[in-house]
Amino acid sequence: MRLPTREQIELFNKATSEAEFARQHAAWMALKQAGKLDELIANEQMNTQRVVMLNLRQQCPLVTHSIGIWSKCFA
Structure with missing residues (x-):
């Protein structure tokens, strides 16, 4: 079994973080459109x-x- 190179790790981390950002942004926008953000933020x-x-x-x-x-x- 071969270990991934530094470049492969960096690409994986970048792709993962971009996907996670997109997921969280989509969830945030859905809450915003539903008018739930003010209540959610106040509770948090x-x-x-x-x-x-x-x-x-x-x-x-x-x-x-x-x-x-x-x-x-x-x-």
Whole structure:
């Protein structure tokens, strides 16, 4: 069995990434045309904020969000 050349790997990666981009772009455009993007983006932003805050609480429990005081965890 022969290993692929660097050029073959680069061509494969380029073709794969172009195909993946086209697939994701088509899905994005379908959502946009269906009017679902605003709702989807808002939901994903909320999920991201929840994950970030949960990670902060686990890594640095002294962080208090309600009064805007951050611990020395980030110093």
